[in-house]
Each structure stands twice: as structure tokens, then as C-alpha cells.
Amino acid sequence: MPELGRAALVITLGLSVYALVAGAAAATLGRRRLAHSARNALIGAFASTVVASVVLAVAFVRDDFSLTYVADHSNRSLGGVYKLSAFWGGQEGSLLLWLLILTGYSALAVWLNRRRARDLVVWVVPVLAGICVGFSWLLVAVASPFAVQAAPLDGAGLNPSLQNPYMMSHPPFLYLGYVGLAVPFAFAMGALLSGRTDERWIVATRRWTLLAWTALGIGQLLGAHWAYVEVGWGGYYAWDPVENAALMPFLAATAFLHSVMIQEKRGMLKVWNVVLVSLAFCLSLFGTFLTRSGVVNSIHSFTQSDIGPWFLAFIIVAVVVATALILWRLPLLRSTTRLESLVSREAVFLYNNLLLVALCLTILWGVAWPILSEAVRGQSVVVGRPYYDFFLRIFGLPLLLLMGAGPLIAWRRASWRGLLRTFAWPGGIAVGTGIVLLALGAGSSIPGLIAYTFSAFVLAAIALEFVRGTRARRALSSESWPVALASLMGRNRRRYGGYVVHAAVVLLALGIAGSSAYDSVTEGKLAPGQSLAVADYRLTYQKLTERDTDHATEVRALVAVQRGGKDLGTVEAGKNSYKIAGPDPQVSSEVGIRTNYATGEDLFVIAEQVNDNGTVYFRVFVKPLVNLIWLAGLVFLFGSVIALWPDAREERRLAVRYGEAGSPAPSR
Amino acid sequence: MARKRSPARLVIALSIAAVLAVFLLYTSIAGGGTPSVKPSEVRSQTGTVSVAGLVVGPVTGDAYAGGLRFKLRDIKGDSPETVAVLYKGSVPDLFKIGRHIVVDGELKNGTFVASPGSMVTKCPSKYTAVKPPA
Amino acid sequence: MTAALVLGGVLAVACVILVALPFLREPDPASDDLHALTAAERDRLRLAEERDRALAALKELEADHRAGRVDDTDYRASLGPLRREAAEALAALDPAGPATRQGQPPP
Numbered sequence: 001m002p003e004l005g006r007a008a009l010v011i012t013l014g015l016s017v018y019a020l021v022a023g024a025a026a027a028t029l030g031r032r033r034l035a036h037s038a039r040n041a042l043i044g045a046f047a048s049t050v051v052a053s054v055v056l057a058v059a060f061v062r063d064d065f066s067l068t069y070v071a072d073h074s075n076r077s078l079g080g081v082y083k084l085s086a087f088w089g090g091q092e093g094s095l096l097l098w099l100l101i102l103t104g105y106s107a108l109a110v111w112l113n114r115r116r117a118r119d120l121v122v123w124v125v126p127v128l129a130g131i132c133v134g135f136s137w138l139l140v141a142v143a144s145p146f147a148v149q150a151a152p153l154d155g156a157g158l159n160p161s162l163q164n165p166y167m168m169s170h171p172p173f174l175y176l177g178y179v180g181l182a183v184p185f186a187f188a189m190g191a192l193l194s195g196r197t198d199e200r201w202i203v204a205t206r207r208w209t210l211l212a213w214t215a216l217g218i219g220q221l222l223g224a225h226w227a228y229v230e231v232g233w234g235g236y237y238a239w240d241p242v243e244n245a246a247l248m249p250f251l252a253a254t255a256f257l258h259s260v261m262i263q264e265k266r267g268m269l270k271v272w273n274v275v276l277v278s279l280a281f282c283l284s285l286f287g288t289f290l291t292r293s294g295v296v297n298s299i300h301s302f303t304q305s306d307i308g309p310w311f312l313a314f315i316i317v318a319v320v321v322a323t324a325l326i327l328w329r330l331p332l333l334r335s336t337t338r339l340e341s342l343v344s345r346e347a348v349f350l351y352n353n354l355l356l357v358a359l360c361l362t363i364l365w366g367v368a369w370p371i372l373s374e375a376v377r378g379q380s381v382v383v384g385r386p387y388y389d390f391f392l393r394i395f396g397l398p399l400l401l402l403m404g405a406g407p408l409i410a411w412r413r414a415s416w417r418g419l420l421r422t423f424a425w426p427g428g429i430a431v432g433t434g435i436v437l438l439a440l441g442a443g444s445s446i447p448g449l450i451a452y453t454f455s456a457f458v459l460a461a462i463a464l465e466f467v468r469g470t471r472a473r474r475a476l477s478s479e480s481w482p483v484a485l486a487s488l489m490g491r492n493r494r495r496y497g498g499y500v501v502h503a504a505v506v507l508l509a510l511g512i513a514g515s516s517a518y519d520s521v522t523e524g525k526l527a528p529g530q531s532l533a534v535a536d537y538r539l540t541y542q543k544l545t546e547r548d549t550d551h552a553t554e555v556r557a558l559v560a561v562q563r564g565g566k567d568l569g570t571v572e573a574g575k576n577s578y579k580i581a582g583p584d585p586q587v588s589s590e591v592g593i594r595t596n597y598a599t600g601e602d603l604f605v606i607a608e609q610v611n612d613n614g615t616v617y618f619r620v621f622v623k624p625l626v627n628l629i630w631l632a633g634l635v636f637l638f639g640s641v642i643a644l645w646p647d648a649r650e651e652r653r654l655a656v657r658y659g660e661a662g663s664p665a666p667s668r
Numbered sequence: 669m670a671r672k673r674s675p676a677r678l679v680i681a682l683s684i685a686a687v688l689a690v691f692l693l694y695t696s697i698a699g700g701g702t703p704s705v706k707p708s709e710v711r712s713q714t715g716t717v718s719v720a721g722l723v724v725g726p727v728t729g730d731a732y733a734g735g736l737r738f739k740l741r742d743i744k745g746d747s748p749e750t751v752a753v754l755y756k757g758s759v760p761d762l763f764k765i766g767r768h769i770v771v772d773g774e775l776k777n778g779t780f781v782a783s784p785g786s787m788v789t790k791c792p793s794k795y796t797a798v799k800p801p802a
Numbered sequence: 803m804t805a806a807l808v809l810g811g812v813l814a815v816a817c818v819i820l821v822a823l824p825f826l827r828e829p830d831p832a833s834d835d836l837h838a839l840t841a842a843e844r845d846r847l848r849l850a851e852e853r854d855r856a857l858a859a860l861k862e863l864e865a866d867h868r869a870g871r872v873d874d875t876d877y878r879a880s881l882g883p884l885r886r887e888a889a890e891a892l893a894a895l896d897p898a899g900p901a902t903r904q905g906q907p908p909p
Contacts, residue, residue: 004806011810011817018821030836036824044817051813119838196839198847233758267855339676350676351683358687365691369701381701382718382772390694410872410880411859418876472869525732575761587761608758609732617732619758657850 002067002146005055008048009096009144012103013136015045019129027122027193035122039110042125045132046103053100056093056145060086066151069093075157077550085168086158091292091307092145094171098288099135101179106132109183109208117200117658123190131182134314142306160551160578161588166226173219174246178284180212181249184256185281185322188274192325197270197332202260203654207644209260209277213253214640220246221633232591234521234604234621236629239388241367245287248367251360252280255353262349265411270333271326272353278322283360285315290367341413348406352399359395363388393447397454400509403502404458407465425464430457448517455506455513462499462506469496489642497643504636507628511600514625523608523619535622537603538562542570544614552576554590557607557616561594568594573607573618600627702772707740708747710775718772719780724750725765731755740780743768752778757785846895853891860884 023038025031056069060083065071073089088094106128113121139145161167184205191201223243224236237243256276262269293308326333339346366383374380408422433456434449442449466485469492473484489496522534526541533539540560547554556574560567573592580586592605604621611617705713707721721740729737736759739750755771763769769789773782819826839847863880866872872880 001806003803004810007806007810008813011814015817015821026836030838032834032836033824033828033831035836037821040820040823041817044820047820048813048817051809118836122836194838196844196847198844198851200847265855265859267851339679342675342679347679350679354680354683354687358683362691370704373701380704382704382770383701384772386698387694387701390698391691394690408871410866410876411862412880415876415879418873421873422871468869468871472865475868523732589761606758609730653854657854658847659850 001055001059001064002148005052005059005146006140006144008052008055009136009139009146011048012045012052012099013133013140015041015048016129016132016136019045020126020133023122023126023129027126035118035125038125038129039114039121042103042110042129042132043107045129045136046100046107049096049100049103049136052146053087053096056096057084057087060084063155064151065153065155066148067145068147068149069145071149071152071155073156073158075155078155078158079163082158082163082168085162088171088175089158089162092139092143092147094175095135095139095143095292095307096145097172097175098179099132099139101175102128102135102182103132105179105183105208106186109186113204117204119194120187120190120196120200120204123193124186127186127189127193128182131186134310134317138307138310142310157580160576160580160586161230164226164230166222167230170219170222170226173215173222175219177212177214177216177219177246178249178288180208180215181253181277181281181284183208183212184277188277189322189325192274192329195329195332197329199263200658202263202273203658206260209253209257210640210644213250213257214637214644216246216250216253217636218633220250221630221636225630228626229591229593230588232589232606234591234606234619234623236626239366239385242291244363244367245290248360248363249280249283249287251356251363252276252283255356255360256280258349258356259353262346266346267337268335268339268346269350270335271330274322274326274333276353276357278318278326279357279360282315282318282322283364285311285318289315343409343414343416343419345406345409345411345414348402348409352402352406355395355399355402359391359399362391362395396509397447397450400451400454400458400506403505404454404461407499407502408461422464426457426460429460430454442518445517448513451509451513451517455510458502458506462503465499466496493645493647494643497639497641497645500639500642501636502639504632504639507632507635511625511628511630511632514600514628515602515623518624520622521620523617525609525611525615525617527615532618532620534603534620536563537568537620537622539571539603539605539618539620541616541618544574544610544616545572550579552578555610556590557610557618559592559605559618561603571603571605573605575607575610595627597627600625600631602626704770706742706747707751708742708749710751710780713775716772716774716783718770719751719753720768720770721751723763723765723767723769727765731757731759738765740769740771751775751780753780753782755782755787757782757787760787760789762789763787849891849894853888853895856884856888856891860888 019038019041022034022041026034026038056067058064059067059070060074061080063070063074063076063083069090069092070086073086073093074083078086086093088097109128110121110125113124184201187201187205191197220243223246227233227238228236256273259269259273259276263273289308289311293311339350341347366387369383370381404426405423408419408426410418430453434453437443437449437452442452466488469488470481470485473479473488474481477484477487479487520535522532524532526532528541528543531538531540538561540562542558542560545556545558547556554574554576556572559571559573560569561571562568571592571594572590574590576588576590578586578588589606589608592607594603594605596602602621602623604623606619606621607616608619609617702716702718703713704718704720707719710717710719719740720743722743724739724741727736727738729735736755737752738755739752741748741750753771753773755773760769767789769787771780771782771788772786773780775781863872863877863884867874867877
């Protein structure tokens, strides 16, 4: 069957090349049937990639170790679901997943738009096809998942720390995000190529961008949660280059989501939007490059792989093509409207963009500098946490404030008097909160206090928006409060969905601030019966248990937890020694987490070292508010769904504007 | 109608200048990252560096008590020179002789005294299609 | 092995057919031209977007005022210019269509 897989990938490559060449020819020469044919080729490319993927998936399920890739990442005893997730457990498989999602998105995008904006879509096809050519070439010629060998008796298995539901779902979500950014990018390039300076490309890809951005956000949170519970060093984000690889396109995409609103409302920032979407996509290529090649010495990626140089080439091509197209069409993209006032919602969005891009670029520098330093000076460096923490605060805290201020400021020009009025309540609540927190001792961390105060401001501003909106709606329709709220949100999905997402970001900020600025840590070696104290908890080490399973020997230290004299049950922490054939007996740390659902606080217990004499060296954290981070993920998803929800009235209005789908010409 | 020059360009220019200023200020104070060196180069360095090396035995002591002692040598084994390391703090589960690790610290009296908790192991991860070193 | 060969062959053939489909369906079409936007159409689109923007801004001002985000003074100050913009945008998009009015002043 691997021959079928290989053949299917060759077919995908062929179809992609055809779609690229025929599509470009059809667009240049204006040939309708050829354009249709190129479109079909993209759809065919998806079909053949599905075939290749099914072949690989089946090989995993059937333990076909004649495929080197299957043998390297799975074994007979691996649980069913994890066998499937081993598909993307290695380089070749994850590239195939990338291609699968890419061809899937491409096919869907061109099919959904088959009757609309034909002059635009005819150029989108070759751009998407070009990206498909790149990835399918890698899979055919450089890193094939279908390499065969003499089948060993059993495979190498999947790293036990990856056998975790969060780690299983983390790559697919991330890829849905990374790859999703290719669609707005392709439409932007299509707009430049076709010379269309209107917003059609933005309107067509609004939901794509939102979907990709949401997937990228959820994917990162899944990864962070995995790091927190499974890797267990006590944190959820280490500013590792591979983690930053996903954060950078996410920040660029966030900036883009906001700046397109300005283009929509005021017709400004056309060049900026095209630049941003190109940046977001190139960063997502760069992110894949960082993770896949051994170019950065991070904990995760050490393999010096063959695909590194190819990826670099793709990124360079993408950057050069995008830059060339933008420069070529620059005269067309000049907007006529100007920023009227530095105190207006447009201005706030502009500041938000500047901060987001600044943060993104500082992270990029932090990732790239070690590589550049080694290449240019021959001296490698390590950029550590303090660098990232500093810039996160410098740029992130003002961003947090702007998130609350933005919705309160009017478009075009806001009067100072008007500002004073709208800011009064949220500002007052924020100041009050700050004073109360200061009294409660939050002054131990100034950035933490600022984060909390700004968060109060934003939450108050969001609440105010909901209250005002619902009240206005009720004045019109005399519905009850819940019904008015629902219909308000239904009629303004993007706005109120956006507010819910902002609330999620506030929760995230609170969770991060609480767990990093106000955490406590204690460590010490305990013999059975001994205790240690951390924050207001008291932990008593009771005994050591050992359990033997098929996969591992599990050693756990049982610890009793008390707070304020009250007994809170027990927590277990320890180590697993995995019974894996090979020179490296794998040991993983299994942490014990006790969550206080009322306060969102976690008691995080690590058994650093289990000694033969039964003593255990413990490291215990108390992390306030950390669970708000995970809650933020759910709220984020909820808000995105609201914003994404199809709006029939808006669709009709847009159809009229673009005179498509047989709608009548605009009239009085 | 008097046409006001768009303040947008000014704002953007000033912001970029501000960001660059902050950035340069930070890096000039806090440094442009910790130099990453090989164990054979440690003796020629001063200040805090990050060492990436291969763990060589014997491994003695307790990282959680008096300190873990071991030696590091170059990963790409040109030089047989090793540097003695004293480490306190969290030891990653994968630590053992023959493992590649990264640790920050400073050379003091011939021993590389590591910053507590700064050890990170490099492990042959899931992404390897086991490629022999070039 | 043969199963793989057969399936691979079927896939290849299916894809070739898919790609050739537009030509097979219309071997001799009246027009094979892909309609690219004319300058007039681009103009019309630009004006339509301006009109929609102006109308949306007005609608948003009304909603903001009703909800209390914009007070009476600011509302009155903004209303005039926005109304003027909307009127201009609507006038530019005359129902007769831009084709009849290219460069011509309104009658």
C-alpha cells in the first residue's frame, strides 16, 4: 500500500503544478474553461492527498511496520487513538497533515467562491497551488512518509509524554491555524495580481481569518496546558522558539483582524493590511520551519533535517513575491481618507496594531538573534526569559488597556468631554480596584498590580457596552433583558463576539498575572511524616507507593494537604519509569495538581527526586488564578463562534454591493 | 477646506522610534543574550555563559542537597577537555551520563558553578528520523 | 501490490477527467472569455463601498447615540458631516449606472 500513498502524493504534486501553471495562464489570458480546470485540479489535489493520508492512517492502525515512519512512531501496544495521533508525531507525517489541511482549505475556498468574484479567484488558484507545490514537493522528493524497510517485530513507540489528549489535539489545531492563514494571504495576493483595490478579498476571507486565528489560539492553549500538566516544571510557557513560532503569526493575525476593520469602516490602511496578512502567513511558514528543521537549538527541535534549506527557500520566495506584488500595486492602494484625530477608534486600532507588531517583532528578534549571531559572529547566544518577560510587559500592558479603551472611543474623532463621560465608570472601577488590591498586598508586584487594574478597567468597559446595548435594544423593542441581550448579540455578531473574546483575553491576563506575579514556591526534602508549608497550605508527606503496569513502573508520593487547619484531602506526585526497549529508559515526572475551583488557584506538587531511602525532594508551587487561563480558552472559543456565525442579512447586503449572484444593480 | 496632514505617519514614525529606543536601552543594559559556549571554551569566558555539552561521569552528589557534580565535554568531540560543573536545583528527568544538556552559570575557581535550576536536557525527541551526526 | 496499482490508476484517471471536465463539457463554447473587471465596474465598486461605508457610519452613529455611547453634542456635531458624505456617496452611485455618466456632470 505504500506505493499507493507515494503515487497519490505524486498525483497531488502533478495536479498542484498544473493548477499553478494553468491557473496563472488562465488568469493572464482570461480563459474561462482553463480557469475552471485549474480550480478542479486543486480539488483533485485534495482528493489525492486524502488518499495518501488514509493510506498512512490505515498503516498505523494495522501496525504496518514495513513503513519506516510507522515503525518509528508507533508500536503494537499503543492505544488506538494514539496510534492515529502518531500520524503527526513525526516530521513526514506532520508535513502530510499540513498538506492535507492546505489542499482541503484550498479546495473549499475555491469551491465556495466558484461563482463569485471570478476575476479575483482566478488569481487565488495559482497562489494556493504554488504553496501546494512546495509542500507536496517536500513530501515526494525530500521527506516521504512512505519509505519502506524490512518490517521489525515491533515499532519504537510514541514518546509517553505525548500520549496525552492535549498533546494529541495540539498539532491539528495549530495546523488548522497556520494553514488557514494561507487563504487570506492567497486572496490578498490575488487582489494585487488582479489589480482589484476594493475590499472584496477581505470580505471573502473574513471568516477564514477568524477561524484560522481561533484555531491557532486554541492550539497554543492546548500546548500550554500540556506543558503545565505533563511536562510539569510548574509553568505553561517557556518562550521556547517552538512556542514562539506559533505566537508570532497569532499576534500578526490579531493585528490583521483589527486593521481590516479600519479598512472596512474608513477605507484606510489598504497597504498595511496586505503587508500584515503577508507577514502573518510568512511567520506561519517560518514557524513550521523553526519546528521542523534543527536550526534553533531549543528543547524540542534537534534534528538537523533535510527540509530546512527547502523551507528557508519557500519563505524567501513567499517574502519576495509578496513584496514585489505590493510594491508593484502600491500606487493603486493609496487611500483617500486620512486619520482625522489621534483620539479616535481608528487611532486606537492603529496603536493596537503597532503594539502587537512591535511585540511580534521583538519575539522574532529573540528567536532569530541566536541563529544570526552564530552565523555572522560565530558566537552563539541564548536569549532567556527576562528578555521576553520585559517586552511582554512593556507592550502587553498598554495593549490590555487599549482593549478596554477602544470600544469606548468614537470613530473619526472623539471629544475629550465625551471621553471623560464614557471613561468615568470603568476608570473609576479600575482605580477603586487598584486601591483595594494595593491594600490587600498586591503591591508586591507592580506589573501584576497594573495588570489587575487594567483588567478591571476592561471588564467594566465590556460590561458597560453590554448593558448600554441591551438597554437601547429594550427601548426599541420592549423585550425582556435576556431576549434583548440575545437579539442584540444576534444582530451585531462581530461586535459582541469580539467583546466576548476581549473578556477572554482579560481572563488570560488575570491568569498569567496571578500565576506569575503572585505565586509562591517552597522546596525541601521530606521523610515520611514530615511537612512543609507554602503560602497558607501545609503539606505532609505520608508514604510512597509503587505500581506496576504494562507500560511503566509508577512511583507516587502521597501527600496530605491542609489549609487553615482544614483537611483538604491528598495529592499524589511522583515519577513514571517506562518499559521501553532501547538504551534510553524514559522517566517522566508526574505532577500532582490540586485545583481550588472557587478561586482558580492551583497547588502544584512536583516530586523532584525520589530517593532509595524513601525520602522525597519536593517542590511545591501555589499558583493563584492559573485556571483562568484555561477558562479563557473556553470563553475565547465561545466569542469566536459568535463572531463567526453566518449572518444572512450581511451576506445579502454584500451580494448587492458586489453585484454578484444575480442580484439587481444598486438603486436608490 | 484646509487639508490637515495626516498625523498617522507621525504617530507611526514616533512609535517605531520609541520601540527602537526601548529595545536598544534594554539590550544595552541587560545584554544581547547569554553567550552560548562549548565546554572547551568556558575557561576563556568571563561572566555568565550558557554551556551546551555532553555529560561525562562520574556523577556525584545531590542536586537538592550539597550540589550535583559532574563533567561536561564538547558534543562534537574535537577536544577531550572537560569542565567540572557544580549544579543545584531541579534536575530534568532525562539527565544521565551521555546526555546533551544546556546549563547556565559562571566559572569560579576552576569549577563551573551553575545558576540554580538552569539545566535543560536535549533529548532525541519524537521528531527524529534518527540521522547519524554529520 | 496489485490493489495499490489499481487504486492508484483509478485515482490518476479520475483526476485527469476532473481536470479535463470543463473542456469535455463545453468543447465548443460561444465565449471562453473570463470576464475581467472594466474600469467602469471598478469605479462602481469603489463608489458602492464608499456608499456602504457612509451609510454604515450613519447607522452606527444612531446606534451609538441611542445606546448612550455618544452624547447629544457629539451626535449633533457628527451628524451633519456624515449625512453629507452619505448623500454624496449616494449621488455618485446614480441609479442610471456609472456607464452613462462617466465624466459627465449630473443632469
